[in-house]
Amino acid sequence: MNSDSLFVQEYTDSKLMLKYISKAPETNNSEQNSSKIKTDSFWSWLGEVFAGIGSFFNNLAYFMGLPIAMNTNWYSNACYNQGGTGGYGCHNNYDWLKSALGSMGDAFVSDGGGGFSYGDYSGEEFDPYKLYLPGPNDPSTLYPPFSSIIINDPTHGPYININPVNGSYEAQELIAILNLSRFDGKLVFYLQDHNNVSLQMRNYLSAYGETQENKDFIKWSVGYLADNSAASSYLTDHPEDFELFVMNDIDLNEPDDIAMATNAADIITDILVNRQNGTLNNLDVSWPSANDIKSKITSAISKGVYTTAKYARNYLYLPLQKVSLKYPSTINYSNKVIDAVRIDAVTPLVNFNANTMSWGDLFNTWLFELAPGHFSNNTINFTLASNVVNGYSISNPATNAVMNFPKGNNAQGGNLLNIQYQLQQGLGVGQNAIQGYFRYDVNAFYSTLSDANLGIQMLGSFPINATVISKSGNTAVVQFQIINDLGWESGTRFIKGTNGNQGIIDNKPVGTGLHLGGTITNTFTWTETIFF
Amino acid sequence: MDRNNIFLKIIFVSIAIATLTSCFNNTNGKETDDDIYETETKYLNIADAVGMYYFVPSIDDKVYPNYKTFELSKGDSIKLEIRPDSIFIFNHFYFDKMNRIDNYKGKTIDNLLEKAKIFIPFPINTTNLQGFLTSNRDTLFFYRLNMEHYSNYEYRLFLKKVK
Numbered sequence: 001m002n003s004d005s006l007f008v009q010e011y012t013d014s015k016l017m018l019k020y021i022s023k024a025p026e027t028n029n030s031e032q033n034s035s036k037i038k039t040d041s042f043w044s045w046l047g048e049v050f051a052g053i054g055s056f057f058n059n060l061a062y063f064m065g066l067p068i069a070m071n072t073n074w075y076s077n078a079c080y081n082q083g084g085t086g087g088y089g090c091h092n093n094y095d096w097l098k099s100a101l102g103s104m105g106d107a108f109v110s111d112g113g114g115g116f117s118y119g120d121y122s123g124e125e126f127d128p129y130k131l132y133l134p135g136p137n138d139p140s141t142l143y144p145p146f147s148s149i150i151i152n153d154p155t156h157g158p159y160i161n162i163n164p165v166n167g168s169y170e171a172q173e174l175i176a177i178l179n180l181s182r183f184d185g186k187l188v189f190y191l192q193d194h195n196n197v198s199l200q201m202r203n204y205l206s207a208y209g210e211t212q213e214n215k216d217f218i219k220w221s222v223g224y225l226a227d228n229s230a231a232s233s234y235l236t237d238h239p240e241d242f243e244l245f246v247m248n249d250i251d252l253n254e255p256d257d258i259a260m261a262t263n264a265a266d267i268i269t270d271i272l273v274n275r276q277n278g279t280l281n282n283l284d285v286s287w288p289s290a291n292d293i294k295s296k297i298t299s300a301i302s303k304g305v306y307t308t309a310k311y312a313r314n315y316l317y318l319p320l321q322k323v324s325l326k327y328p329s330t331i332n333y334s335n336k337v338i339d340a341v342r343i344d345a346v347t348p349l350v351n352f353n354a355n356t357m358s359w360g361d362l363f364n365t366w367l368f369e370l371a372p373g374h375f376s377n378n379t380i381n382f383t384l385a386s387n388v389v390n391g392y393s394i395s396n397p398a399t400n401a402v403m404n405f406p407k408g409n410n411a412q413g414g415n416l417l418n419i420q421y422q423l424q425q426g427l428g429v430g431q432n433a434i435q436g437y438f439r440y441d442v443n444a445f446y447s448t449l450s451d452a453n454l455g456i457q458m459l460g461s462f463p464i465n466a467t468v469i470s471k472s473g474n475t476a477v478v479q480f481q482i483i484n485d486l487g488w489e490s491g492t493r494f495i496k497g498t499n500g501n502q503g504i505i506d507n508k509p510v511g512t513g514l515h516l517g518g519t520i521t522n523t524f525t526w527t528e529t530i531f532f
Numbered sequence: 533m534d535r536n537n538i539f540l541k542i543i544f545v546s547i548a549i550a551t552l553t554s555c556f557n558n559t560n561g562k563e564t565d566d567d568i569y570e571t572e573t574k575y576l577n578i579a580d581a582v583g584m585y586y587f588v589p590s591i592d593d594k595v596y597p598n599y600k601t602f603e604l605s606k607g608d609s610i611k612l613e614i615r616p617d618s619i620f621i622f623n624h625f626y627f628d629k630m631n632r633i634d635n636y637k638g639k640t641i642d643n644l645l646e647k648a649k650i651f652i653p654f655p656i657n658t659t660n661l662q663g664f665l666t667s668n669r670d671t672l673f674f675y676r677l678n679m680e681h682y683s684n685y686e687y688r689l690f691l692k693k694v695k
Contacts, residue, residue: 412570412572413688415573415661415663418645421645422644422645425644425645425647426644427644433644434643434644434645434651434660435659435660435661437661437676437685459684460684461684461685461686462684462685463659463661463676463684463685465659484684485678485683485684487683489683490683490684506680506681507680507681507683519683
């Protein structure tokens with residue numbers, strides 16, 4: 001056999017061609033006896049048959065599992081086996097392949113032979129499901145788009161595995177929904193070979209909608225599973241656990257997001273596989289994926305609170321929470337990852353001095369549950385000496401200093417403090433004013449989506465108290481105080497999505513559940529001289 | 533009188549119009565009642581505030597807390613009575629982070645913002661954001677609590693005046 005040749009002889013068998021192209025096996029029988037018919041009229045007729053089949057399937061047929069538009073020209077030009085005469089130069093067949101494979105068709109003839117040839121097929125039985133490629137060059141060089149799916153057979157040369165079984169109906173649906181092309185062969189093969197996982201993915205799209213975001217996620221997850229044999233093997237046995245790998249809001253245009261999601265999926269795989277094998281203790285000894293995520297979180301922190309919140313929520317808290325809820329015995333290992341991030345990666349970056357810390361420091365103290373050991377009762381008391389209150393050395397102090405925050409508002413459910421008016425009405429020394437309430441509603445959310453309003457986003461809604469310290473003439477010294485809980489409800493406000501704020505996660509005490517985002521209390525107390 | 537009698541037809545059409553009008557009126561009334569929660573906070577003088585107020589529960593605990601949230605036994609409720617002599621009585625008074633005092637009572641004080649209106653004093657150094665919401669049909673008293681799912685006093689406890 002000449003390995004420099006492309007063996008496509010079986011394509012000339014209309015029965016097999018039908019297999020490759022159609023997804024209706026029962027139609028094979030009707031073509032059973034037509035494989036050796038050589039007349040043009042037959043091929044014309046067969047073309048019509050295929051066109052009819054294609055029309056039946058909404059003008060979609062599948063070649064190598066890829067949806068391709070039906071084109072009767074392919075079939076009327078399709079090559080036929082001239083049968084042992086040596087006349088294997090079946091250019092029509094080449095045209096057909098070229099049409100089907102586009103630019104890849106050129107690669108098939110890049111053997112330097114000046115064109116397509118059948119080679120010296122001499123009756124040896126080849127697996128009809130293997131599409132042999134010209135060799136003997138390195139296939140990955142010759143066919144970069146297919147490098148990951150080319151199998152190098154030392155006897156017969158490199159080939160692509162063509163499975164005439166297109167996978168389950170759900171797999172085929174996914175292939176069409178995800179609009180997978182010939183360059184996604186790896187993904188196609190994965191779906192075709194993993195019907196049970198395909199079903200879970202199809203169900204996911206049915207349940208949550210075939211939005212571009214969801215389709216992008218499924219496409220990413222197929223690629224992840226195709227590359228990750230441990231995860232793939234696990235899901236083959238436990239397809240229902242696909243839900244544990246679902247991570248929403250991945251920005252697939254951002255390489256950092258993809259890297260973070262991949263790292264998170266590796267961690268989930270490690271936990272699930274070791275739980276299944278009863279070897280979770282192995283993760284105490286060595287856990288590379290858990291180490292990898294530390295550097296990614298460190299990088300996220302350098303980009304600011306929005307990125308940090310998004311990564312921690314989307315790729316740590318939510319996925320690991322799902323795993324922990326389904327398999328409670330794994331929570332210690334989820335926390336092992338989180339604790340490593342908290343202690344090794346984040347703690348060295350945080351300023352714990354309440355007078356000099358920035359909003360970012362406060363945010364990280366909350367998110368990574370760093371208050372214990374630094375602040376008693378998980379409460380941080382800020383005064384007029386604190387930069388976040390007086391505005392010194394923080395960005396945009398006009399809007400980010402607490403003493404410049406609005407003292408309530410007139411939004412629905414809000415209440416403006418209006419201290420001047422209350423002083424005019426006789427609010428006396430030692431008396432508490434009627435409180436103000438800043439209602440962080442939808443309008444407030446959209447009007448504060450910027451770095452210039454980090455502080456007010458962190459507080460969200462808050463009541464503000466005022467007490468008169470001294471009063472003389474039309475001047476009074478008034479002490480203001482805001483007591484505010486910072487928890488997941490506040491924290492998720494930092495994640496900007498296309499539809500605005502992302503989903504709220506319930507608040508939880510520090511040290512419970514997963515060690516991220518436990519509620520802390522901040523008090524801000526300062527005095528101002530008020531003229532009324 | 534046969535079925536084609538014009539008098540009968542007039543009666544039938546009149547009844548139909550009256551029924552439809554009644555339905556539309558009911559719908560409008562319901563909308564007004566629902567809208568009370570969207571109205572601005574008001575303060576009332578003692579004459580307008582006097583009455584018995586009962587806790588307004590929600591159908592769904594996840595939307596607004598229900599009897600369960602306040603651990604009320606069957607048949608019990610949160611009640612507030614405001615009397616003409618300015619005395620107020622809560623049978624169960626919840627404040628701040630769900631602290632509870634049974635039989636909390638005292639006398640209303642003047643509202644600093646509108647002195648002719650009343651203000652119910654809360655325990656010292658607690659959050660006492662309160663007010664009334666009114667519609668043509670109903671009067672609600674509310675104040676704020678800091679509780680699960682509603683941190684930072686996002687939850688407004690509503691008590692509806694029933695008499």
